[in-house]
Amino acid sequence: MSRAISVRALAAEALADIALSGHSLRDVADRALPRLPDARDRALLTALLNDGARWWPRFDAALDRLLDKPIRRNEPVIHALLVTGLIQLEVLELPSYAAVAATVEAARELRRPRLAGLVNAVLRRWQRERETLSAALDAVPATRHAHPAWLADAIARDWPDQADAVLAAANTEPPLMLRANRRRAERDELAERLRAADQAVELHPWLADGLVLPHSTDITRLPGFGEGHFAVQDGSAQVPADLLGLDDGQRVLDACAAPGGKACHALERARLDLLAVEFEAKRVPRIRQNFARLGLEAEVVIGDAGDPSGWWDGRPFDRVMIDAPCSATGVIRRRPDVRLHRRAADIAALVAQQERILAACWQTLAPGGRLLYVTCSLLRAENEGVVNAFLAAHDDASTLPISLPVGQPAAVGWQIRPGDGDLDGMYYALLEKSRSSAA
Structure with a gap:
């Protein structure tokens, strides 16, 4: 049986799991929230975890300035507790006397009574030196906007005129x-x-x-x-159903289907023969649950979208949608732990996977059919970089124009950045297969 625990102590344990052990915010929150019977405590825990993940790069760096010696390795939970203390003071703007006292008490509750004085001293020092420390953190884009340095640099490279706005938008609360x-x-x-x-x-x-x-x-x-x-479903994820040009009777492939939102939307729009393919078996039950709750029917299979031999019966599809595995850099405001878990080295592997899936699914598309390539990335390498490489290698592929009320044209396709129309960041490219192409 789990021991009784205060919200701040539980938040410190959970945030350490997210930021320092690589666990997903959603999984950690699903485990932690049921341990708190009070709705107000659950709301505070949710805020501490979301804002803790969102602002971790800033306040993690602040602790390097506040501590004589780092403790994130030897005392990861206390390090995370200090971040939650700074979140309470700076983001949630809780009364300082309550935030500090409760955070110090949480150190004792976490069986670290000898570190309670350190927690008190660090939070008090922040309050005394807040103006100077904040100015130093604001001087660097990565800590000003709480993004890892590699991602702040990548966004500055890909969006040089809009980088500050893009980074700032990723820290705003999205609407439901x-x-x-x-x-x-x-x-x-x-x-x-x-x-x-x-x-x-x-x-x-x-x-x-x-x-x-x-x-x-x-x-x-x-x-x-x-x-x-x-x-x-965020509005940017509702766009694909408009772009695909769906009609009753079409055969449709959703190549990377989980959690099934785009497939559901397509089925709500037209009576389709839809096949949903998902690589991760553990995510398939949720797809089926969504279909069932919404009263929709489709075939769902576990398979690799980049290897149709395992799931395709040879009958071509009129429409193909690829919501490709990507860096998720366009949805950081909704999934703040992405900034903690994604690494610069991941991008090349993601691009290779995207190119493989796009080329493989193109084989399943009927002549005259349309394929919509989608990512929730802001990085051009995953977006127009992948599509341009594909077009150069496929003479039977051409692009169809896209124009939306928000966002902007990309080199090929269309890009919505986080906050455009208060939507999440998403990229779309609509391709058509020549009618003279062999099936």
Whole structure:
């Protein structure tokens, strides 16, 4: 049985797992939150973990200035506890007397009573020297915007005129965006039901199925959730259903399907013969759960999108969607732990995987069919770099124009950056196969 534990002590243990041991924020939160019976404590833990992951690169660097000797290796939980203390003071803006006292007490609760004085001294020193320390951290883009240096440099290289805005947008709280399931609910009527339940909801101005709530909430308690009237999906992830040009009767491949949101949206738009392929077996149950809740049907198989021989029956697809495995650098505001776990060395391997999947899935596309290549990356190497290399090697491929109300044209395709239209960052390239191409 788990011992009783305060929210700050639990946050320190959980944040150490995320930032220093490489565990995902979602998995750690799913384990930690049930240990707190009080809803207010769960809300504080959620804030400490999300903001702790989001601002870790800044306050981790601050501790190098505040401590005579680093403790992240020998005392990782206390190091994480100090970060949560700084988060309480600087991000959550909790009363300083309460934040400091409770964080010091958490050190004792974590069986580190000899370090309680250190925790108190470090947090008090931050309060005394805050202006000078903050100025030093703000002088460097990586710590000003709490991004790893390699990523801050990559964004500055790929987006030289917009780098500061892109980095800043990644630290803003995203709205909660819903997608009305048009097979089971009218968007306007759903919005009225949500307003009647005291939810401040707005219709998205240009996404036909989109609804916007200003803050996250427990979606399972919203009217219509159990009936499958809506799903959670950021607006940038709702765009593919518009770009694909879907019609009843089409045969469609979703090549990298988990968690199934884009496949569900496609099935809500038209009556399709859809095959969803997912490489990770552990993610397949969630795809099927989403289909079931929304009242949708499709075939789901476990397989490698880059090796169709394991799952393709040889019948060509009219539409192919590849939401390619990528660095996820466009969704850091929604998945803040990405900045802690992604490394510069990962990009070359991701590009190779993207190129392999794109070339393999192209074989399954019917002549005259369309393939939509999507990533949630901001890095040009994963986006137009992959697509341009593919086009150079495939004479039967051409690009179709994309124009959206937000974002901007890329060298090929279209890029939405984080915060454009208050959406997550996402890249799209729409390709068409020549009708004279062999099937």
